[in-house]
Amino acid sequence: MTVSSFSRVALIAVATAGLSGCGGGWFGGSSDPEARQANLDAQYQNTPMAEVERERERQSKSTVWDLFNSDDPNVTVEVNKYLWQASLEVLNFLPIRSVDPFTGVIATDYGTPPGGGRAYRATVYVQDPALDARSLKVSLQSKGGAVSQETVRAVEDAILTRARQLRVRDSRL
Known part of the structure; x- marks a missing residue:
């Protein structure tokens, strides 16, 4: 063995020993399995999968009352309660087909108003929590076709x- 090949082998041995002393195990972690697991757990907490698991745990502990107490707009009921109640009261002569307070839609089947001879069906959309005309959209249809804008x-x-009457009544309480 020549001096240059011996020095090359010695240099590789020293570099290997030096690097193994700095590393402390696989991927620069500790050789202790518990410390390595704690390091992996800490890294996992910042991943999207951990976020999904935390959200699932939070949702599994929720109740129906959380819908009304939550600040998350994707979970809460966002309709004006006065417009909602007034729509049901004014159109009470129409049989209800479906009601969805989460989207704010009330759909009815055909019915004849008191004192009228023409049958109507309605779809009401309460789209905002404000007591405002822009929050209310009404669509009417008769068996004969479209209904005039004046009727709508x-x-x-x-x-x-x-709705305003209901609000005034509640403010007196």
Whole structure:
């Protein structure tokens, strides 16, 4: 063995010994399995999968009352309660087909108003928690086809008037 090959082998041995002393195990971690697991757990807490698991745990502990007490707009009921109640009261002569307070939609089947001879069906969309005309959208249809804008406007006005009455009544309590 020549001096240059001996020095090369010695240099590789010293470099290997030096690097193994600095590393302390695989991937620069501790050789202690518990410390290595704690390091992996700490790294896992910042991953998207850990976020999903935390959200699932939080949702599994929720109740139906959390819908009304939550600040998350994706979970809470975001309709104006006065417009909602007024819509149900004004259109109470129409049989309800479906009601969804989470989206704010009330859909009815055909029914004849008191004192009227024409059958209507309605779809009401309460789209905002504000007691405002822009928060209410009403769509009416008769068996004969479309309904005039004046009729739709009259129903919207009746709902808005009743909603204001309900709010005034509640403010007196």
